[in-house]
Amino acid sequence: MPDTASDTAPGSALGDDLQARAAALLRSTANDLKRNDRDAEADLSLAPGAFAEYTSGRRPVTWELIERAARVWPVNERDLLPVRDDAPTGVRVCRAKESAATSRVIERGGGPYYEYRDTAMSRLSSYRPEWIRMLRTVDDDEPGNPAVEWNKGHLLYQFTYFVGPVNYYHEWEGVRHCVPMTTGDSVWGLPFGPHSFAARSDAEPAYILALTYGGDLTGDAQREIAALGTDAAGDLALPSGADGALLASFLRARAMSEGELARRSGLSPDRVHTLCTGAGRAEWSELAALAPALGVPVRELLAPSTRARDGVRVRKGADVRRWTYPDARRPSYRIAELAGDPLHPHTSALEVEVLTGEEGPPLTTHQHQYAYVLGDAPVTASWTRDGRSHSERLEPGDSAYAVPGVPLSLAAPEGGAAPRLLLLRIRGAVTPDVRFALGAMAADGIDRYVAEDRLWY
């Protein structure tokens, strides 16, 4: 997607906004290391008064300064680099013609296989959403069809929405599968499962919206684990549904024996052993005794279970749950629940039909939001941010990214068929733990967390 003029090229001076956040990070880092201005100036070989100029934003933070700090202090360059905000109005729109301008043909097996087009992306979120047209046509549903070219699977999670006669091929643990899909069908897949797509007909459009996203797997977690190594990553991995492994890891974390936990919780030592080894699952009453004995919330003792089969969850459009929102008496939207998995409780894939010409109630969420206009009808999106109102008419094929918390209202500007949108909402780096921590901060804590501007003592 083309960048807007407000974007800053790598290597150039940071923009004003970015500069202010870089200044706050530098102050915050010096605070964490218990360096006042004079100490920081000595460490970083700066002239007296220079550190305050950097942390107040009067002097721009340079890459050279960041490198020097990373050499002298036990921090990473990354810790001092703010993210770029490319959605300052709260929503970033990618027009269908901008998507078309990114069109490129991907070859597989020596011939054209897919046409790829970028859709709305933002530096604030891990979406890598592509519109992909199938250029290979097959005449059967055989997973072993030699015309099908497979990939090796990828790290990013993939939610896929299907339009037209598309075969979905996926492989898990050496076994290949083919699922014939049609408009409205969707699938959610775990990382690293090889997959492919092909059209069953070239007489009608056959494409997918392949909405890949890293969620919390990419970013800091991946960088930390890459440094720790494969063995450590294997030790950190928790199997789906493994309540026992969670309990055992809390015991190790607290250097507590099973006997001590039994004594504190009132459960028998045998029962604690059974739960820690995963040979049995705790009853609610037992969880209510174990959690305070460990000093943790009950939810920390409950492992999520994936419901993926062969690495994927397939939802056929004909079978999905549908309801009206906000309520049945005055419905503004009809919602359909697309593919998802309990392993990702903060991911929601929805198809939204906009039922009225009046602005509906805002579809506000704690998640990042991606929207793609399906079908043939345009939609009006309205929202407010920082006291300013915005409105955009989105045509079919347009897509948009909205930051968390934006009160996005939708309306059908024209009569006729109801506009339809695909929404994929994902959690960013702000986990529930972070949200609870924000909620527990002292009065001016959130302001300082967002932009630390002072010495901490």
Ligand SMILES: [Fe+2]
């Ligand atoms: Fe993929």
